Amino acid sequence: MQFFLDTANLEDIKKYASWGIVDGVTTNPSLIAKEGVSLEKRIKEIAKVVRGPISSEVVSNDLEEMLKQGRTYARWANNVYVKVPMTPAGLQAVKIFNKEGIKTNVTVTFSAGQALLAAKAGATLVSPFIGRLDDISEDGMALIADIVKIYRNYDYKTKILVASIRHPRHVIEAAKLGADIGTMPPAVLEQLVHHPLTDAGIKKFLEDWEKVKGLQ
Numbered sequence: 001m002q003f004f005l006d007t008a009n010l011e012d013i014k015k016y017a018s019w020g021i022v023d024g025v026t027t028n029p030s031l032i033a034k035e036g037v038s039l040e041k042r043i044k045e046i047a048k049v050v051r052g053p054i055s056s057e058v059v060s061n062d063l064e065e066m067l068k069q070g071r072t073y074a075r076w077a078n079n080v081y082v083k084v085p086m087t088p089a090g091l092q093a094v095k096i097f098n099k100e101g102i103k104t105n106v107t108v109t110f111s112a113g114q115a116l117l118a119a120k121a122g123a124t125l126v127s128p129f130i131g132r133l134d135d136i137s138e139d140g141m142a143l144i145a146d147i148v149k150i151y152r153n154y155d156y157k158t159k160i161l162v163a164s165i166r167h168p169r170h171v172i173e174a175a176k177l178g179a180d181i182g183t184m185p186p187a188v189l190e191q192l193v194h195h196p197l198t199d200a201g202i203k204k205f206l207e208d209w210e211k212v213k214g215l216q
């Protein structure tokens with residue numbers, strides 16, 4: 001399973017990339033706005049830190065404008081993936097980007113039917129937002145199970161990028177289902193590494209070692 005960071009915070013990206021387990025980064029307009037930086041500047045900075053896919057989202061509902069923005073993003077670095085919304089124009093854009101060799105990530109996806117359309121259009125990645133489904137009392141993980149099954153039935157090459165992850169259980173459940181990628185806020189990556197028994201175990205080993213470390 002690949003781990004992506006869902007943030008535009010450069011310090012966090014540098015910190016967690018140094019752990020050696022970050023395979024890519026996803027951004028969206030809200031995450032960029034939170035940082036108060038220019039999209040171009042930040043995407044170029046991130047692309048220097050992480051060599052895997054970096055998603056940069058188009059901000060228009062118009063096909064021609066999506067194409068213009070996406071072609072520009074793709075020139076910023078060779079690992080930029082163009083994030084395209086799940087709309088008819090978005091699907092058209094994916095098809096065209098595909099022919100041009102531009103990688104895509106179909107975003108704001110909430111149903112199996114939408115994921116099927118993204119695969120048919122030739123999306124490189126599809127991003128189902130599981131946390132936002134859970135927020136409205138739907139079952140985000142059931143959607144991932146459906147998409148995994150559908151993509152396997154037809155051997156679609158589109159990778160399932162589980163997005164809107166809120167906690168470590170989301171990551172574990174997605175991994176059990178065989179999702180390709182999980183994109184998570186830095187806090188979730190931090191939660192994944194910790195366990196109270198790990199902390200207690202390390203503390204005890206260090207204390208016991210103090211008792212014998214000077215012995216010849």
Ligand code: G3P
Nearest residue numbers: 006026028131132163164
């Ligand atoms: O980047 C898309 C997605 O991960 C957003 O997550 O937490 O805003 O629902 P969230």
